[in-house]
Amino acid sequence: MTQIYERVALIGLGLIASSMAHAMRRAGLAGEIVGTARSAETRDITRELGFCDRVVDTVTEAVEGADLVVLAVPIGVMSEVAREIGPHLAKGATVTDVGSVKRAVLDAVSPHIPDNVEFIPGHPLAGTEHSGPRSGFAELFENRFCILVPSENADVDAVDRLTVFWEGMGANVETMDVDHHDLVLAVTSHTPHLIAYTMVGVADDLRRVTDSEVIKYSAAGFRDFTRIAASDPTMWRDVFLNNKEATLEVLGRFTEELFALQRAIRTGDGEHLFDYFSHTRAIRRGIVEAGQDTDAPDFGRMGKKS
Amino acid sequence: MTQIYERVALIGLGLIASSMAHAMRRAGLAGEIVGTARSAETRDITRELGFCDRVVDTVTEAVEGADLVVLAVPIGVMSEVAREIGPHLAKGATVTDVGSVKRAVLDAVSPHIPDNVEFIPGHPLAGTEHSGPRSGFAELFENRFCILVPSENADVDAVDRLTVFWEGMGANVETMDVDHHDLVLAVTSHTPHLIAYTMVGVADDLRRVTDSEVIKYSAAGFRDFTRIAASDPTMWRDVFLNNKEATLEVLGRFTEELFALQRAIRTGDGEHLFDYFSHTRAIRRGIVEAGQDTDAPDFGRMGKKS
Numbered sequence: 104m105t106q107i108y109e110r111v112a113l114i115g116l117g118l119i120a121s122s123m124a125h126a127m128r129r130a131g132l133a134g135e136i137v138g139t140a141r142s143a144e145t146r147d148i149t150r151e152l153g154f155c156d157r158v159v160d161t162v163t164e165a166v167e168g169a170d171l172v173v174l175a176v177p178i179g180v181m182s183e184v185a186r187e188i189g190p191h192l193a194k195g196a197t198v199t200d201v202g203s204v205k206r207a208v209l210d211a212v213s214p215h216i217p218d219n220v221e222f223i224p225g226h227p228l229a230g231t232e233h234s235g236p237r238s239g240f241a242e243l244f245e246n247r248f249c250i251l252v253p254s255e256n257a258d259v260d261a262v263d264r265l266t267v268f269w270e271g272m273g274a275n276v277e278t279m280d281v282d283h284h285d286l287v288l289a290v291t292s293h294t295p296h297l298i299a300y301t302m303v304g305v306a307d308d309l310r311r312v313t314d315s316e317v318i319k320y321s322a323a324g325f326r327d328f329t330r331i332a333a334s335d336p337t338m339w340r341d342v343f344l345n346n347k348e349a350t351l352e353v354l355g356r357f358t359e360e361l362f363a364l365q366r367a368i369r370t371g372d373g374e375h376l377f378d379y380f381s382h383t384r385a386i387r388r389g390i391v392e393a394g395q396d397t398d399a400p401d402f403g404r405m406g407k408k409s
Numbered sequence: 410m411t412q413i414y415e416r417v418a419l420i421g422l423g424l425i426a427s428s429m430a431h432a433m434r435r436a437g438l439a440g441e442i443v444g445t446a447r448s449a450e451t452r453d454i455t456r457e458l459g460f461c462d463r464v465v466d467t468v469t470e471a472v473e474g475a476d477l478v479v480l481a482v483p484i485g486v487m488s489e490v491a492r493e494i495g496p497h498l499a500k501g502a503t504v505t506d507v508g509s510v511k512r513a514v515l516d517a518v519s520p521h522i523p524d525n526v527e528f529i530p531g532h533p534l535a536g537t538e539h540s541g542p543r544s545g546f547a548e549l550f551e552n553r554f555c556i557l558v559p560s561e562n563a564d565v566d567a568v569d570r571l572t573v574f575w576e577g578m579g580a581n582v583e584t585m586d587v588d589h590h591d592l593v594l595a596v597t598s599h600t601p602h603l604i605a606y607t608m609v610g611v612a613d614d615l616r617r618v619t620d621s622e623v624i625k626y627s628a629a630g631f632r633d634f635t636r637i638a639a640s641d642p643t644m645w646r647d648v649f650l651n652n653k654e655a656t657l658e659v660l661g662r663f664t665e666e667l668f669a670l671q672r673a674i675r676t677g678d679g680e681h682l683f684d685y686f687s688h689t690r691a692i693r694r695g696i697v698e699a700g701q702d703t704d705a706p707d708f709g710r711m712g713k714k715s
Contacts, residue, residue, distance in 0.1 A: 179679075228626060232693065248625070248626055250626070287622045287626055288626070290611070290612050290615050290631070291612065291626050291631040292631060294608065294611075295608055295631045295633075295634050297667075297670060297674075298604055298608060298667070300670070300685060300686055300689050301663060301666045301667045301670060302600065302601055302604060302663060303689040303692055303693075304666050304685060304688065304689050305596070305600075305659065305662045305663050305666055306596050306597065306692070307688070307689065307692050308662065308666075309596050309659070309662070316593045319554070320534060320554055320556070320593055320594070320597050325596070325597040325598060325601045327601075327633040327634075327636070327637060328601050328633075329689075329692055329693045330633070330693065331633060332686070332689040332690065332692075332693065333689070333690045333693035333694075334686075334690075336682075336683050336686035336687045336690060337683065339682070339686050340679050340682040340683045340686060341679075343673075343674045343682055344674070344677055344679050344682070347674055347675070347677075350674060351671065351674060351675060353611065353615070354667075354671055354674075356611045356614065356615070357607060357608060357611050358664070358667070360607045360610050360611055360614075361603075361604070361607045361660075361664070364603060364606070364607060365657065365660055367649075368603075368649045368650070368653055368656060368657060368660075369653070369657060371650055371653075373485075373646050373647075373650055376642075376645070376646040376649055376650070377642050377643065377646045379606060379610060380606055380638070380640075380642035380645050380646060381642045382610065382613070383606050383609040383610050383613065383635075383638040383639070384638065384639045384640075384642060386609055386612070386613050386635055386638075387538065387609075387635045387636065387638065387639035388639075
């Protein structure tokens with residue numbers, strides 16, 4: 104329970120920012136939490152829920168005297184917000200963000216950050232299909248990675264401090280090169296999301312044929328897809344617009360592989376299918392061993408019983 | 410706790426059959442459970458675990474005097490098993506199966522079933538990524554659908570009895586036309602599985618580029634895919650070989666939609682992406698309302714804490 108920052112400003116009050124507020128409070132990481140959001144409704148809900156010490160109406164007010172500023176807005180408006188807050192940032196402050204793409208955010212925000220302020224882009228690998236200030240909870244970051252992509256000449260103490268801050272919220276912090284981050288995430292998160300969105304769209308289309316049965320009989324496979332595809336549309340639009348090259352590259356490979364499997368189905372090549380499915384099964388073991396998921400036989404069904 | 414069948418023969422002792430045995434025992438649905446499997450190792454494990462009253466070495470022995478015979482073998486061997494047991498089935502017995510495709514099973518099994526035996530194909534929409542006799546548990550079918558596809562001239566009493574049996578194991582039983590079943594499942598289960606297998610294969614390929622980071626940073630999207638893609642390779646090979654037309658049709662539509670989204674990314678058409686993602690979000694609500702999943706904010710993460 105050590106205070107890391109005297110005043111933390113949360114710009115944007117959605118799932119991530121509200122969860123950060125809950126987690127900061129639980130661990131006593133911030134002297135004061137100041138929040139703001141563009142929408143008056145979001146600000147009112149936040150006031151009602153009380154997870155910020157103060158809710159203010161403008162971003163310039165929010166960053167005043169803050170030694171940590173967290174940009175938790177859609178990637179598409181990062182540049183605009185950075186331009187607004189730039190002149191009002193406190194000397195020696197750290198600015199970070201929580202966006203899912205890092206090169207685009209770095210390029211959008213950096214030009215607006217004064218020399219006496221550190222910008223350390225970050226990305227907590229955590230989320231649910233819910234969004235908005237009501238969706239936050241203190242445990243969101245527990246045992247999840249938070250990737251920081253500091254520049255080569257970043258202040259070591261500022262990076263350390265931000266690391267301790269995220270660790271205080273339960274995350275495992277790693278640092279990475281900015282472009283490498285975008286490629287890894289294109290594989291592990293962005294392309295899977297696009298695919299899930301697509302499959303749910305196809306099912307919805309076919310629902311007109313099969314009535315409500317597609318929903319009713321949503322077996323495990325499809326049900327997981329709908330959960331993924333229920334994520335925030337604005338956030339995901341911005342992810343794809345801002346991680347275009349990596350996503351398109353991974354998509355290209357995906358299409359190639361899918362066509363090979365499709366041909367195996369059409370020609371009845373059972374050996375190809377069996378080999379492919381055996382191979383992919385092994386990768387799951389690696390994930391369980393890396394501690395990113397459990398091996399529990401009823402995993403994913405526990406929620407159903409509550 | 411009413412006994413529905415005097416003797417139930419389980420042919421094949423994997424996840425589904427072992428879960429049925431546990432569920433039958435819990436509810437007292439069977440006077441005696443007789444099991445058999447082609448592999449001596451599986452039979453030994455089953456004897457060790459003790460979830461069958463008797464484990465026998467041959468399918469002909471297993472079905473002797475059984476009033477319910479459950480074919481819980483891969484779809485590819487259904488025909489062979491049916492041919493072997495046909496002459497040994499007790500008069501008045503019911504034969505059912507648990508395969509994920511129904512037209513192919515119906516065509517494979519029916520010719521071998523004598524006139525005085527009812528064949529009622531079935532499909533419990535339940536499973537985990539685990540397989541084998543050790544993976545079964547009594548709760549697998551709780552609150553899950555089991556679809557029966559009886560022929561038009563099926564014996565009503567036999568269908569009712571099988572329905573009560575599945576309900577006794579916790580399932581919600583529905584009946585459906587056999588071909589309609591295969592189309593609905595192609596959308597909700599088979600195609601999503603193929604896509605998940607493909608994405609995991611692509612990631613594994615790219616792992617050589619990104620080292621073990623693809624596994625380490627497997628955010629929610631990809632992690633769900635790996636779970637789906639860890640399912641039994643034999644079972645899934647047989648699903649695709651035996652539900653070829655419906656799967657290829659759904660895959661065709663999937664590819665069309667994916668190409669449209671890919672083009673939107675390439676051309677920077679944010680409006681198209683946003684509209685698509687907003688639309689798919691709505692279908693998730695339908696699934697939560699249909700009781701096939703929960704709305705809990707930490708759903709899918711609960712297992713991590715245990």
